[in-house]
Amino acid sequence: MGTPAITIENLTKEFTNPSIFNRGKVTAVDSLSLTVEAGHVYGLLGPNGSGKSTTMKIVLGLVVPTSGRTCIFGRDSRDVESREAVGFLPENPYFYKFLTGSETLDFYGKLCGLGGKMLRDRSRELLALVGLESAADRRVGGYSKGMLQRIGLAQALVQDPRLLVLDEPTAGVDPAGSHDIRDLILRLKQRGITVLLCSHLLSQVQEICDRIGIMNHGKLVREGPLDDLISIENQTELTLENVSPALLAELRERAEAGGARVLGAHKPQQNLERYFLDVTAGKK
Amino acid sequence: MKGRVLGILVLLAWGVAKFSFESRLEQRMENTRLGGFKPTVSLRQQAGQAGFIAALGGLRAAVADLLWIRAHTAWHDVQYGRMKLLFDTCTAMQPRRILFWDLSAWHMAWNGAAHIENHEPDPVVRKAKMREFFMVGKDFLQRGIESNPDSWELYERLGTLYKDKLKDFERASKAYDEASNRPGHLEYTRRFAAYALAEVPGREREAYERLMTLFNESEHEWLLTLFRHIQNLEAKLAIPDEQRIWRTVVKFAGTPGKAGSAYAALTDLIKTGSREPAVIEAARALEQKMDIPAERRVKLPAQDKRPTD
Amino acid sequence: MTTESSGPAVAAHASAHKLFSLRRTWAIAANTFRDLVRQKVFYFMLVFGLFLIGTSLLTASISFQGQLQTVMDVCLGAMSVxxxxxxxxxxxxxxxxxxxxxxxxxxxxKPVSRFEYLVGKLAGVTMILLVATLLMTAAFLVVLYFWQGREIENLQLTEMPERAAAAIAKVKSGTFTSTLFGGIGVIFFRSIVCAGLTLMISCFSTSWLFTVIISLMVIFAGYLVPMARSVWQGPLGTAEVPTHTAILLRLITVFVPDMQLFNVVDDIAVGINVDADVFVRIAGLGAGYLLVYLFVGWLFFAWREL
Known part of the structure; x- marks a missing residue:
């Protein structure tokens, strides 16, 4: 196994209460240890205020930890060069609204040391990837929320990073856009890019993550491969097509004879998202 | 927290380090006569809160101009007291601006005094009040000179004030001398210094010598006033006949190509009292030679009205 | 503690990463410049232009001596403000x-250090200030040229010939002097020092308004530094100053830049020649302030939680 994409060792972060009258300390992250292996899509879940955003900021070097340390591909997060391998999309990103889409990518590309034809090609490629070619020369100030999210994703990918950190990447995006982003993440995963995803949309996390961690009050309360965590070991689901009531009764009898218990039989329902996407598919 | 503490320490260290550099630079600029302005409490009162703040924030010159315009309005309204206050503020704000000092003095000693002269009925009060205005004008010039020791203009104005208003010819001459020692001065300041000296009792010999130096320097100095003063002094000091200037001028009249300026000098001599037959003769000869029409020829007074003093 | 604290272990990794990259800094500077331009900061030039025209009209309406001087004073004052x-x-x-x-x-x-970020921002603002100063100077010179012509006409009409010739020569040689341009240079330098100061304050402040208010207060206090310093040095009758006032004045002298030193235009407008070495010293002092402010700003910013 290679170097982990993210290593978090015994991380603690305390904030001083900004109020002058009550200068207590607030512990945002409490002795957190966690590893994200390269190539995985890791979902970090937790209610608001559970410390997941702070953890992410420490990993990106935006916040200095009180104790413990975090590494990206073995480099300490406090070193600037550790960020050469990371692309970050913050929650509800907002860019310089007077820049156009392609100027935005150009700017972030230059920050990563890119330039010239290479950057122009890369920028065009990314605009195509996130579906913003037609909006490339429009100012970002006029972008919709979904477009901002997509230009944000393109910006995160500009230097072709090995790790992508996404904070609520689909917040405020319509289902079609959200679906596109999900597909994009899966494609990136296929290319071997590691993704750290923070989200409230549990169904989405469930669809794309290999592994999840659940945080609460600054501590990691559950962690492991997604399938292991949510499958119910002693139950099995069977889905049949064109089954007659007689056959169903027979199956039920057989099962009970064999010592199993049938808990229920019902028609499976289409996922609302899938249904919505099917209905609106042709309208674009 | 750590960053803030460190930052404040660095600022402190820089503050201590810059201190001596800044005070030396201030001194250096003072020496170049930059920054002669000093914010003072009395200036704050004069300029008003807003004006003072603006003056400190880089609009000092502009505020001074504004107040100067107000002073001008006060002049139209014949408010000499208000003018004096405004002039004080303007000059305090822009002590390097010579025009402010010069015109402040002129408004006080000339216009202000003239106003009193025309409006004050009581002769004793009139005299006292006029003198007061002269002194205010003089004070502006002296303060202006303190701030601008290189200004020939202020010394020239001071000389004129002593001469025309205070009738103190000795000081006037000294002020003109100072003016003529300063860069950029105009030539007449030297003459004026000598003319004023000529009026000082007991210093006639010195004045005569200085005027003669001017006279001998070049014929460009041969002006009516110069001739008048020299001829007066020749009489007063009983200068021997053969050293008198008319001889030089008559000799000059014979120089070829100088007929124009020689004739001008001869007529000036006659106008300022010379009745020497040689002078008149030379003048007449040139009139003939230059074909000057009768009505433009120099006229001799019917009676010799040569000054007796 | 942050970016610059690369130990030997990190240095081994950092083969491609430079501690300070001009390319990245330039990207931030250019972006800051472009962003400000597109926010139409140069529209204030319109206000400046109107101001120049207004001043000219006002000056013209008051027939008084020294119109050229007034125009110069007001324009230079406006430029510095x-x-x-x-x-x-x-x-x-x-x-x-x-x-x-x-x-x-x-x-x-992105792999950008906070120091590069700050330098880039300051460089972007400096570019804006440079362009603004150049534009204002151009407008100012046009106005000045016009008024120089008028002043010469006035002198020909009102003065005795001997005095007029001297005064005209003085106007001709005393208007577009190297000192004037030096003075405009000092205005520009002062504006960068103000920008550096403001950037430093914004590195620890939590709001835009707070930054503006504190910066303006410090700059204003800067004009009182010579007074404060004279108390420190003691020749101007300091016996009456109470202890707490003296301490306050000393704090001002140490922590506040002496803005009066950058305020040479009021004198330059009067036609006083300033030696080149004074300009060099002022520029040196400005550069010193800028470096210190940048460094202290970075100290504040490097430890700041985002």
Missing amino acids: FTMLLAVLATAMLLPKDMEDRTLYTILA
């Missing part, structure tokens, strides 16, 4: 806006 305000207002919003919009996160999540 405009550049100072532009420096403070434009700089004060840079950091808070990036933080509020979270663009700061995306920038610092």
